[in-house]
Every structure is written in structure tokens, then in C-alpha cells.
Amino acid sequence: MLGKIESALLYLMRLVMVVLVLFTLFNFALWSWGAAHKPTPGTAAEDMHPNRDWAALKISEEELKKITYSDFGYDDTNQTLSDGKLAADPAVVAAFAEVDAVLRAAIERDPAQRKKLEGDNEEQGLAAMQALPALVETMQAKERASQEMDAVDAAAAATAAASDAADSEGWKPQPTSIGEVLLQQTRSIISSYGYEAGRSFTLGAPQALKALLADPQVQKGINKQTTSMVVTNLLLNYGIVFSAKAGESEMSTAKPSWLERLIEPSNLLVFTVLLWSFVFLMMIVVFLRVERHLRTMSQDGKALAQRSS
Known part of the structure; x- marks a missing residue:
């Protein structure tokens, strides 16, 4: 029974590793595409709206x-x-x-x-x-x-201010x-x-x-x-x-879709870390299985040596 569980985990680990490699390559492709199509300082204004019909632009x-x-x-x-x-x-x-x-x-x-x-x-x-x-x-x-x-005009305003200065003491808050x-x-x-x-x-x-x-x-x-x-x-x-x-x-009212939230850099990083953590867990299982297999081989070797002697 334990052997079947270990075999299933190993098969699952292989599948997860394939998904992880593809996922990592996909992220790398997205990063490369963004870096390659980033507008240069000299052509940023032209490249931001390459297909816009400026003749149809109407102001309010x-x-x-x-x-x-x-x-x-x-x-x-x-x-x-x-x-x-x-x-x-x-x-x-x-x-x-x-x-x-x-x-x-x-x-x-x-x-x-x-x-x-x-x-x-x-x-x-x-x-x-x-x-x-x-x-x-x-x-x-x-x-x-x-x-x-x-x-x-400024001159008239100054004159009015001067004429009202004498009455400033008589002003009261409303x-x-x-x-x-x-x-x-x-x-x-x-x-x-x-x-x-x-x-x-x-x-x-x-x-x-x-x-x-x-x-x-x-x-x-x-x-x-x-x-x-x-x-x-x-x-x-x-x-x-x-x-x-x-x-x-x-x-x-402007919530992004689940796909938009998934491909956000922070979410992609978390998902990648989780996948790698799962792979490391499966590798521990593999090492334990290899260790148990080696221990069994050692015991079988000792038993064979005792029978031959």
C-alpha cells in the first residue's frame, strides 16, 4: 500500500514539474515580450497611439x-x-x-x-x-x-481698498x-x-x-x-x-476578472513559489523512498552474505 502511495506521489510530482516548467517559461515569455515592446524615450509619443485616428478626435x-x-x-x-x-x-x-x-x-x-x-x-x-x-x-x-x-482693474481695486481701510474697524462678521x-x-x-x-x-x-x-x-x-x-x-x-x-x-464597480487578477505579477510570484514548494516536498518523498530502498538493499546484501558463509 505504501509503495502505491509513493508511486502516485512520484507521478504527481512529474506532472507538477512539467506544469511548473511551462508556467515559468510562460512568465519569462511575458516578461520578454514586455521588455521588447517597451517604447524607447525617443518614440514614446508616437508608439503609444500608433493606430489612432487623430482626424476624428473631437473635443468637448x-x-x-x-x-x-x-x-x-x-x-x-x-x-x-x-x-x-x-x-x-x-x-x-x-x-x-x-x-x-x-x-x-x-x-x-x-x-x-x-x-x-x-x-x-x-x-x-x-x-x-x-x-x-x-x-x-x-x-x-x-x-x-x-x-x-x-x-x-488693479488700480481701481487698490483705490477701493484704500477707501475701505478707514471703515475696516466697523466691519462685523456675518x-x-x-x-x-x-x-x-x-x-x-x-x-x-x-x-x-x-x-x-x-x-x-x-x-x-x-x-x-x-x-x-x-x-x-x-x-x-x-x-x-x-x-x-x-x-x-x-x-x-x-x-x-x-x-x-x-x-x-471596476473589479478585474479572475484571469486579470491571476496574471498580476504578485499573484504569479506567489503561485510560482507554491509550485516550487510542492516540488521540494515531493523531492523529500523521493529521497525518503531512495533511502528506504538503499536500506533494504543493504539488509538483503547482509542476509545473502550470511547465507553464503
């Missing part, structure tokens, strides 16, 4: 306009369009109002302590709640005014608008992942913030920070977590 006029408009200080048409879609969506409008109510209640839980904290830091607290359509119009008007100011901060975060998500992602971001904000604000540690932290810091931190952190999750989903 919208992308070109978007970049040029930003250079000239014009509004971002895509952002304006997404703002309009958000303002026209009843579910999004309701989500904005709910986020404002949730954060406002958490920040103003202790009015006396909040008033003292804002007074010590010279802040104006929260701005009045605005419905999303009105908020969009207000923000776009502010941005247009800012862009018009940026278009003023109240913090929860809606503005949320809209800015929503715009960032839309810019990175598209309108549907921004809509999902907004619709999920009330539930996420309610769960966060229910934490006692978060409640204590809110009482120690100014209104502007609380609003910015909470909505920014929600945006960071949402972006991280969106990035994970994008990576998961």
Missing part, C-alpha cells in the same frame, strides 16, 4: 467653455443648472429645511451659553432660515457681485447660514460625482445628522464651539464620509 465644447468662462469671471453654467434643479426638487427643498431645523435646534439648545460663547468670539450666531429657491438666488447674486468686483454651507457641500459632491450623487447627499443629510447629534459626546462638543465652526465641521465631515463611500463604490 462644454468643457472648453467651462474653463474659459472661469478665466473671464463668468458663472459656471453647469453649477447654475444644478442649482436650479435642486431648487425645483421638492424633496431636496424639504431636506434643506429639515437640516436647517435639526442643526438650529442642536446649536440653540442652551441659548444663554450660546449667547455668551458668540459674544466672546464676536460672532453673530445663525442667519435666518431661507427656503432653497430663495437661497440659490441669494448665493448666485453674491457670486455675481464678487465676480464683478474681481473684474475691476451670521452663519446653514443653507449656504450645505449648498456649497452639495455643489462639491455634484462637481465630483454628478447631480444624482449630490441629490442623494442632500436627501441623506437629515438622517445622518440626526444620528450624529444624538451622540452625547457630539452634544458636548457643540457647546464648546462657535456657531460657524459647528455648522462647518458637521456638514464638512458628512461630506467627507459621503465622498469616501462614493469613492469605494466606484472602485468596487
Whole structure:
């Protein structure tokens, strides 16, 4: 029985060795092919796209306009369009109002302590709640005014700065608008992942913030920070977590096939090492069999010598 097992293992070892040799040769062929077809520094640009039809190449006029408009200080048409879609969506409008109510209640839980904290830091607290359509119009008007100011030549800007210097002591910080901060975060998500992602971001904000604000540690932290810091931190952190999750989903949708994963250099190396380890194990079996065979031959020789004597 032991002899049959050893014979089977030896046959398997021969088969594995043949596979290992072929596999090693295949890896060497892949490496040689890649090294032979690696573009030289002088012809890299030409060899990267040898069969591309450059005459059929079309650029995106919208992308070109978007970049040029930003250079000239014009509004971002895509952002304006997404703002309009958000303002026209009843579910999004309701989500904005709910986020404002949730954060406002958490920040103003202790009015006396909040008033003292804002007074010590010279802040104006929260701005009045605005419905999303009105908020969009207000923000776009502010941005247009800012862009018009940026278009003023350097001399005029310097003159205006000099004239305003005397009034700088009278400037006061503006109240913090929860809606503005949320809209800015929503715009960032839309810019990175598209309108549907921004809509999902907004619709999920009330539930996420309610769960966060229910934490006692978060409640204590809110009482120690100014209104502007609380609003910015909470909505920014929600945006960071949402972006991280969106990035994970994008990576998961682009999983390589099993064959692509198999021929990765690291996986090929591991597979080769495993095959060689199996071969070494079989060689140990062979050596043990040879040793046992030699020991048997030695014993048979001694017995034959005793009989002959």
C-alpha cells in the first residue's frame, strides 16, 4: 500500500514539474515580450497611439467653455443648472429645511451659553432660515457681485481698498447660514460625482445628522464651539464620509476578472513559489523512498552474505 502511495506521489510530482516548467517559461515569455515592446524615450509619443485616428478626435465644447468662462469671471453654467434643479426638487427643498431645523435646534439648545460663547468670539450666531429657491438666488447674486468686483482693474481695486481701510474697524462678521454651507457641500459632491450623487447627499443629510447629534459626546462638543465652526465641521465631515463611500463604490464597480487578477505579477510570484514548494516536498518523498530502498538493499546484501558463509 505504501509503495502505491509513493508511486502516485512520484507521478504527481512529474506532472507538477512539467506544469511548473511551462508556467515559468510562460512568465519569462511575458516578461520578454514586455521588455521588447517597451517604447524607447525617443518614440514614446508616437508608439503609444500608433493606430489612432487623430482626424476624428473631437473635443468637448462644454468643457472648453467651462474653463474659459472661469478665466473671464463668468458663472459656471453647469453649477447654475444644478442649482436650479435642486431648487425645483421638492424633496431636496424639504431636506434643506429639515437640516436647517435639526442643526438650529442642536446649536440653540442652551441659548444663554450660546449667547455668551458668540459674544466672546464676536460672532453673530445663525442667519435666518431661507427656503432653497430663495437661497440659490441669494448665493448666485453674491457670486455675481464678487465676480464683478474681481473684474475691476488693479488700480481701481487698490483705490477701493484704500477707501475701505478707514471703515475696516466697523466691519462685523456675518451670521452663519446653514443653507449656504450645505449648498456649497452639495455643489462639491455634484462637481465630483454628478447631480444624482449630490441629490442623494442632500436627501441623506437629515438622517445622518440626526444620528450624529444624538451622540452625547457630539452634544458636548457643540457647546464648546462657535456657531460657524459647528455648522462647518458637521456638514464638512458628512461630506467627507459621503465622498469616501462614493469613492469605494466606484472602485468596487471596476473589479478585474479572475484571469486579470491571476496574471498580476504578485499573484504569479506567489503561485510560482507554491509550485516550487510542492516540488521540494515531493523531492523529500523521493529521497525518503531512495533511502528506504538503499536500506533494504543493504539488509538483503547482509542476509545473502550470511547465507553464503
